[in-house]
Amino acid sequence: MTQQLFNTLSRTKEVFTPTTPGHVGMYLCGPTVYSDAHLGHGKTATAFDIVRRWFEYSGHKVRFVSNITDVGHITDDASDTGRDRINERAKLEKLEPMEIADAYMWGYFDDMARLGIKKPSITPRATGHILEQIALVQRLIERGLAYERAGSVYFRVRAFPGYGKLSGRKIDELEVGTREDVREDKDDPLDFALWKFAEPEHIMRWDSPWGEGFPGWHIECSAMALKYLGEGFDIHAGGMDLQFPHHEAEIAQTEGAGYEFARYWMHGNMLTVNGEKMSKSKGNFLTLKDFYAKSDPMLLRFIFAQSHYRSVAELTDETVQAAHSGLSRLREARRELERRISDAPDGSDAKLEGAAKLARETFTSAMNDDFNTPEALAALFNLTREVNTALQGNPAKAGLEAALAVYVDLMDGVLGFTGGAADLGGSSAGLLDGLLEIAIEARKTYRQTRDFAKSDALRDRLKSLGVTLEDTATGTRWKLE
Numbered sequence: 001m002t003q004q005l006f007n008t009l010s011r012t013k014e015v016f017t018p019t020t021p022g023h024v025g026m027y028l029c030g031p032t033v034y035s036d037a038h039l040g041h042g043k044t045a046t047a048f049d050i051v052r053r054w055f056e057y058s059g060h061k062v063r064f065v066s067n068i069t070d071v072g073h074i075t076d077d078a079s080d081t082g083r084d085r086i087n088e089r090a091k092l093e094k095l096e097p098m099e100i101a102d103a104y105m106w107g108y109f110d111d112m113a114r115l116g117i118k119k120p121s122i123t124p125r126a127t128g129h130i131l132e133q134i135a136l137v138q139r140l141i142e143r144g145l146a147y148e149r150a151g152s153v154y155f156r157v158r159a160f161p162g163y164g165k166l167s168g169r170k171i172d173e174l175e176v177g178t179r180e181d182v183r184e185d186k187d188d189p190l191d192f193a194l195w196k197f198a199e200p201e202h203i204m205r206w207d208s209p210w211g212e213g214f215p216g217w218h219i220e221c222s223a224m225a226l227k228y229l230g231e232g233f234d235i236h237a238g239g240m241d242l243q244f245p246h247h248e249a250e251i252a253q254t255e256g257a258g259y260e261f262a263r264y265w266m267h268g269n270m271l272t273v274n275g276e277k278m279s280k281s282k283g284n285f286l287t288l289k290d291f292y293a294k295s296d297p298m299l300l301r302f303i304f305a306q307s308h309y310r311s312v313a314e315l316t317d318e319t320v321q322a323a324h325s326g327l328s329r330l331r332e333a334r335r336e337l338e339r340r341i342s343d344a345p346d347g348s349d350a351k352l353e354g355a356a357k358l359a360r361e362t363f364t365s366a367m368n369d370d371f372n373t374p375e376a377l378a379a380l381f382n383l384t385r386e387v388n389t390a391l392q393g394n395p396a397k398a399g400l401e402a403a404l405a406v407y408v409d410l411m412d413g414v415l416g417f418t419g420g421a422a423d424l425g426g427s428s429a430g431l432l433d434g435l436l437e438i439a440i441e442a443r444k445t446y447r448q449t450r451d452f453a454k455s456d457a458l459r460d461r462l463k464s465l466g467v468t469l470e471d472t473a474t475g476t477r478w479k480l481e
């Protein structure tokens with residue numbers, strides 16, 4: 001079966017063929033670490049974490065590179081007149097810029113871990129790759145695509161004929177929308193900064209052939225993607241908002257320097273909160289920490305997976321509630337399979353094994369079709385229905401094992417719903433399962449010795465912690481409120 005993916009460059013679904021069979025090289029634009037990660041960061045990270053996990057599940061070795069922008073991202077992307085975001089934040093908080101960058105970088109990693117995002121294979125930082133960026137800028141000057149003015153270096157956009165091919169914009173139309181407050185030292189308002197002259201008050205500065213300065217934002221991704229993934233690597237990914245100007249600039253810089261860049265470009269769509277794009281002025285702007293303070297991080301992951309990565313995800317009270325009941329159904333079926341497996345009779349169960357096989361096949365064709373996670377999830381829900389019916393009887397072990405393997409491989413492994421309840425990270429889910437199992441056994445012993453006062457007290461204490469026990473014909477189950 002072939003893997004299809006939507007390539008933004010061609011605006012069509014294409015068959016994905018890795019440069020080296022069995023290996024996938026992916027680059028994802030990471031965060032600028034000057035504030036807490038918001039829900040949009042979570043959506044992009046989840047989308048490409050699932051893509052990566054899917055490639056791994058289907059037998060590829062993935063090198064996943066995602067950078068940390070700790071210098072050069074200015075406050076106004078549209079012109080080069082803004083100020084460096086990290087530098088500004090450092091002034092505001094009266095801290096060393098690296099303190100800002102590190103504090104928010106570690107915060108970002110924590111937020112991502114709770115969302116079940118796997119660590120990148122390589123996390124290059126822009127400040128750790130100044131030499132590579134300077135070398136690339138020099139090469140662009142030598143090739144006539146860049147020029148120096150007063151200590152800054154600019155990319156000559158009109159000298160690169162492919163500019164606009166990713167976002168579909170035309171150079172002549174761009175000019176109309178360009179703001180008036182352009183820097184006077186540029187030859188053309190369309191040109192963008194590769195290297196910026198550092199004013200005396202600018203704290204982050206490095207020596208360069210053009211004097212002391214710091215890199216422009218776009219150049220780091222070209223330099224670091226080439227360094228760690230090589231020419232003509234497989235997939236470059238990012239949020240849709242980065243298509244222009246950031247990714248367009250990355251292509252211009254890399255191809256302009258004579259290197260082949262990414263062969264496939266993937267872009268994840270945004271999300272709405274209460275029906276509108278997130279914005280501080282509308283009061284619907286949420287950081288990941290805001291969400292985690294109230295809800296299980298896995299609910300957010302579930303909401304993201306429920307819409308295709310190229311569609312808009314919607315966060316409302318209703319979608320959180322629906323995610324809660326959907327995810328609970330999957331988790332309960334999985335837990336019940338685990339609980340029943342050791343006492344199940346030996347032998348096979350054609351119906352359950354057939355349902356497991358069908359779920360795996362349906363999930364696979366959905367993912368091969370441009371990572372269609374909503375359809376992949378639907379396959380798991382269909383299996384859950386079959387599992388719940390089967391568990392009313394006494395299915396044989398092989399059937400339970402086949403079904404459980406689907407949850408382990410696809411729900412945990414590919415979709416990454418491994419986290420437990422609110423405030424629990426991924427690896428703590430198993431711990432919670434185990435601890436509650438002990439509590440359930442203790443209660444069983446009390447009941448067997450007819451010590452109902454203690455058995456009720458134990459149940460009430462769990463209830464006050466948000467854990468409900470349910471006695472069924474096949475034993476006691478637990479549920480989180």
Ligand SMILES: [Zn+2]
Binds near residue numbers: 029030221
């Ligand atoms: Zn980038």
